[in-house]
Amino acid sequence: MTALDDSAMAARVAQRRWHRWRNKGALLRSGILLAVLVFLGYSLHFLNVDLARLLDLFGRTGRLLAERYFPADMDYVLARGYLASVLDTVQMAYLGALFGMLLAVPLAWFAAFNMTPGPRSLYPAARLAIMGCRSVHEMIWTILFVTILGFGMLPGVLALTMFCIGFAGKLFAEEIEAIDRGPVEALRATGANELQVMIYAVLPQVRVAWTGIAIYTWDVAFRAATVVGFFGAGGMGWYLKRNIQQLENQRVAAILISIVALVIVSEAVSAWARAVTAKAK
Amino acid sequence: MARRRRRRAIRLAAILGLAALVLWSIEATIVADTDWQRIGSPAAILKSVSRFLTIDFGLIPQLLVPTLETFMMACLGTLLGLFISLPVAWFGALNATPFKPVTYPLARFLMTLSRSIHEIVWALIFVAAVGLGALPGILAIAMRSVGFISKIIAEAIEDVDPKPVEAIRAVGGNSFQVMIFAIVPQVLPVALGTIIFEWDINIRRSAIMGLVGAGGLGLAFFRQMAMYNYGGVTTVILAILCLIVLGELASTAARKALI
Numbered sequence: 001m002t003a004l005d006d007s008a009m010a011a012r013v014a015q016r017r018w019h020r021w022r023n024k025g026a027l028l029r030s031g032i033l034l035a036v037l038v039f040l041g042y043s044l045h046f047l048n049v050d051l052a053r054l055l056d057l058f059g060r061t062g063r064l065l066a067e068r069y070f071p072a073d074m075d076y077v078l079a080r081g082y083l084a085s086v087l088d089t090v091q092m093a094y095l096g097a098l099f100g101m102l103l104a105v106p107l108a109w110f111a112a113f114n115m116t117p118g119p120r121s122l123y124p125a126a127r128l129a130i131m132g133c134r135s136v137h138e139m140i141w142t143i144l145f146v147t148i149l150g151f152g153m154l155p156g157v158l159a160l161t162m163f164c165i166g167f168a169g170k171l172f173a174e175e176i177e178a179i180d181r182g183p184v185e186a187l188r189a190t191g192a193n194e195l196q197v198m199i200y201a202v203l204p205q206v207r208v209a210w211t212g213i214a215i216y217t218w219d220v221a222f223r224a225a226t227v228v229g230f231f232g233a234g235g236m237g238w239y240l241k242r243n244i245q246q247l248e249n250q251r252v253a254a255i256l257i258s259i260v261a262l263v264i265v266s267e268a269v270s271a272w273a274r275a276v277t278a279k280a281k
Numbered sequence: 282m283a284r285r286r287r288r289r290a291i292r293l294a295a296i297l298g299l300a301a302l303v304l305w306s307i308e309a310t311i312v313a314d315t316d317w318q319r320i321g322s323p324a325a326i327l328k329s330v331s332r333f334l335t336i337d338f339g340l341i342p343q344l345l346v347p348t349l350e351t352f353m354m355a356c357l358g359t360l361l362g363l364f365i366s367l368p369v370a371w372f373g374a375l376n377a378t379p380f381k382p383v384t385y386p387l388a389r390f391l392m393t394l395s396r397s398i399h400e401i402v403w404a405l406i407f408v409a410a411v412g413l414g415a416l417p418g419i420l421a422i423a424m425r426s427v428g429f430i431s432k433i434i435a436e437a438i439e440d441v442d443p444k445p446v447e448a449i450r451a452v453g454g455n456s457f458q459v460m461i462f463a464i465v466p467q468v469l470p471v472a473l474g475t476i477i478f479e480w481d482i483n484i485r486r487s488a489i490m491g492l493v494g495a496g497g498l499g500l501a502f503f504r505q506m507a508m509y510n511y512g513g514v515t516t517v518i519l520a521i522l523c524l525i526v527l528g529e530l531a532s533t534a535a536r537k538a539l540i
Contacts, residue, residue, distance in 0.1 A: 039356070040356060040357060040360060043353035043356060043357055044357065046349070046350070046353060047350060047353055047354065047357070047414075047415035047416075047419075047496075048414065048415065049357075049414070049415055049416050049419065050414075050416065053411050053412070053416060054411075054416065057410065057411060057420070060410050060411065061406075061410040064409060064410055088310060088314075091306040091309065091310045092310060094306070095303070095306055095307065095310060095311070098303065132522070135485065135521070135522050135525045135526070136518060136521070136522070137485050137486070137488060137489045137521075139401060139489045139492060140488075140489060140502065140518065140521075143492075143502075143506060144333070144514075147329070147506070148326065148329045148330055149315075149320050149326070150315075150316055150319045150320060151316075152314050152315050152316060153310040153311065153314045153315070154310075154311050154314070154315045157310065157311060223396075223397065223399060224399065226399060227399045227401050227402060230401060231492075234310075234314065240402075244405065256398070256402065256406075259397070259398070259399075259402070260394065260397050260398060263397035263398075264393055264397055267393065267396075267397065
């Protein structure tokens with residue numbers, strides 16, 4: 001090390017501008033993170049969550065399952081009455097999904113900003129309808145329809161219809177918004193009206209994606225259909241509710257196992273069907 | 282020609298068969314199962330709908346705390362779900378799983394289990410296990426979110442650039458170190474987007490947790506329903522809608538700020 005090197009180094013150091021915070025973004029980000037953590041900690045206190053109970057959660061759940069639920073009463077699940085309710089559930093799910101998607105198609109058309117026939121009137125109305133259907137949880141729809149129409153499968157089908165309008169409508173509209181403009185303009189140039197543009201320019205482009213979404217919607221609707229009965233709308237959920245209230249825990253365990261098994265089957269079927277439609281592209 | 286005609290005939294038969302099936306299910310589930318006498322005329326239906334078309338303004342001050350509780354339950358549930366899904370995603374990604382024959386199927390099973398059980402059922406299980414209150418709601422939301430979060434993160438892990446992974450392995454890092462230093466920085470943006478998306482959905486889920494004994498707006502809804510105070514029911518639903526709209530705005534803003 002020579003003296004020259006030292007002084008050159010000192011000059012370079014003197015030229016550099018030092019900041020306490022390397023950039024302000026980092027400070028802001030840490031501040032937000034800290035605020036979120038403080039909020040989460042406070043909400044633990046506010047909600048009166050007893051963390052000690054969280055620690056022995058596994059022990060308690062294990063004991064609960066072993067003592068009360070363990071030998072699942074599979075005979076109950078395989079009995080005729082319950083199997084009939086499974087068939088009801090499947091029918092409820094696909095009817096709800098079918099009606100929901102039939103209603104979702106025009107709504108998605110109106111709610112896609114690039115294809116909507118009425119940007120000022122129909123667009124916001126359709127957006128609002130889809131968002132309203134999405135925001136209200138399917139269980140709340142079920143309770144409302146059961147209150148208005150009474151017990152049975154009709155309120156279940158209607159609740160699933162509302163759910164599917166929100167679910168499929170949003171995804172359908174997003175697919176329309178992502179289409180290629182070329183065919184649309186070609187048809188417009190020949191003087192086609194909005195409906196003709198929709199049928200001949202848009203539908204062929206979104207057909208495959210919509211089929212995939214439709215299968216997925218049915219899958220999600222089936223998952224919801226297994227429990228809509230819990231609030232009085234037919235199917236397996238009604239058996240679940242009844243046995244929970246009668247404290248027939250081993251039957252409850254069997255019903256839960258049957259729900260999981262059916263959902264896994266439906267998921268496998270829907271994954272297979274989606275793979276087939278994707279290949280047919 | 283004959284082949285095309287036969288194919289068209291098969292397609293027509295399939296469509297007719299499906300239509301018959303649909304008609305039969307409509308007949309079996311809707312027409313035969315419904316008590317049309319009880320529902321009555323369209324005027325009676327309109328009358329029972331119209332009972333809901335009022336707002337109980339007196340209830341609004343009492344809804345502030347449940348709204349906050351619902352919001353907090355969604356936040357804590359998403360956070361807990363994230364903590365649980367990190368190891369599940371690690372085990373469930375084909376290229377990162379520590380011991381393929383055991384950990385991979387285990388993680389895939391957990392993902393399917395988490396998504397296939399409805400949040401209401403999860404809440405029932407946890408209410409039985411830890412008692413009433415917000416804790417079972419948080420746990421139910423967390424368990425329900427694990428499947429989606431860990432599936433998306435596992436897919437992101439499977440798509441990572443393998444070069445940093447090999448670099449860390451070459452200097453002697455074990456599979457945990459590979460995870461922390463090579464994979465986590467690459468999947469972070471996807472993970473953040475997924476968490477914000479799931480948080481948005483979880484607000485909706487936490488609004489119904491009260492129906493089975495875990496506080497928040499669901500409990501308020503249940504109480505108004507039990508009192509046959511239909512205006513109050515509408516008010517609670519409007520409160521849920523407000524919360525969800527706020528959550529959607531916040532999640533859009535957060536997604537723009539982070540990604």
